[in-house]
Amino acid sequence: MPNLLLFNKPFNVLCQFTDEPEFKDQRQTLADYINQPGFYAAGRLDRDSEGLLLLTNDGKLQQQIANPKTKQPKTYLVQVEGEVTKEAIKQLAQGVQLKDGLTRPAKARKVSEPKWLWERNPPVRERKNIPTNWIELTITEGKNRQVRRMTAAVGFPTLRLIRIQIGKWKLGNLGLGESSLLENQSI
Structure with missing residues (x-):
């Protein structure tokens, strides 16, 4: 079942779960905020940008969200x-x-x-x-x-x-560093 995690990414947080070895424990990553095994970012948001990041446990949904051809x-x-x-x-x-x-x-x-x-x-x-x-x-x-x-x-x-x-997903009133799980999602 394709689930989606809406995450309000703070400034200076990397859009990945692990950092390069030379920066270990120096920079925050998604792992500092999200403890949902099997979820991966559907697209990116630069380290110096904030706000809505979508993560999903479904490869097909991840591709549909991130693919430039779908023009979300x-x-x-x-x-x-x-x-x-x-x-x-x-x-x-x-x-x-x-x-x-x-x-x-x-x-x-x-x-x-x-x-x-x-x-x-x-x-x-x-x-x-x-x-x-x-x-x-x-x-x-x-x-x-x-x-x-x-x-x-x-x-x-x-x-x-x-x-x-x-797309249809909004940051809404999600607090900084908070996430919200949505079940059975599709484009």
Whole structure:
């Protein structure tokens, strides 16, 4: 039976259960939070990103979630440096030219800082004279560090990146470092 584990990954946690031998006991991994034998990540989330990570005990479901051909939309809240312009939002929505090609069109909109957001440890660096803004961005592909590269390409470097949804699965009110088991799941 395909089960799915929704996990709210904290900042600085590796998206794997073991680390390289030279870093043993120096960095946190999924093993520090998840004690569910037979579950593996369906996709990745960079160490410096936070939020929703899906894990499953079913290889077929893992492939369906992670495979770029299924185009599971992924939604992120992105804190960026600077005052976001309508032009930047329009560029993100149309697709951004990166070194490895043009991104697919995305859904992009400027949003307020979420009231429910947890404190990040360590805190995001702030500069007194440079404001920060938040963008909600939904993409249907997964190029390496794509969201960070997209916001930088339109002139707004990412300070904080939180994934809040993958396909039909949402982070919801899952606390930082917490997980929730969903039974009998499918795309």
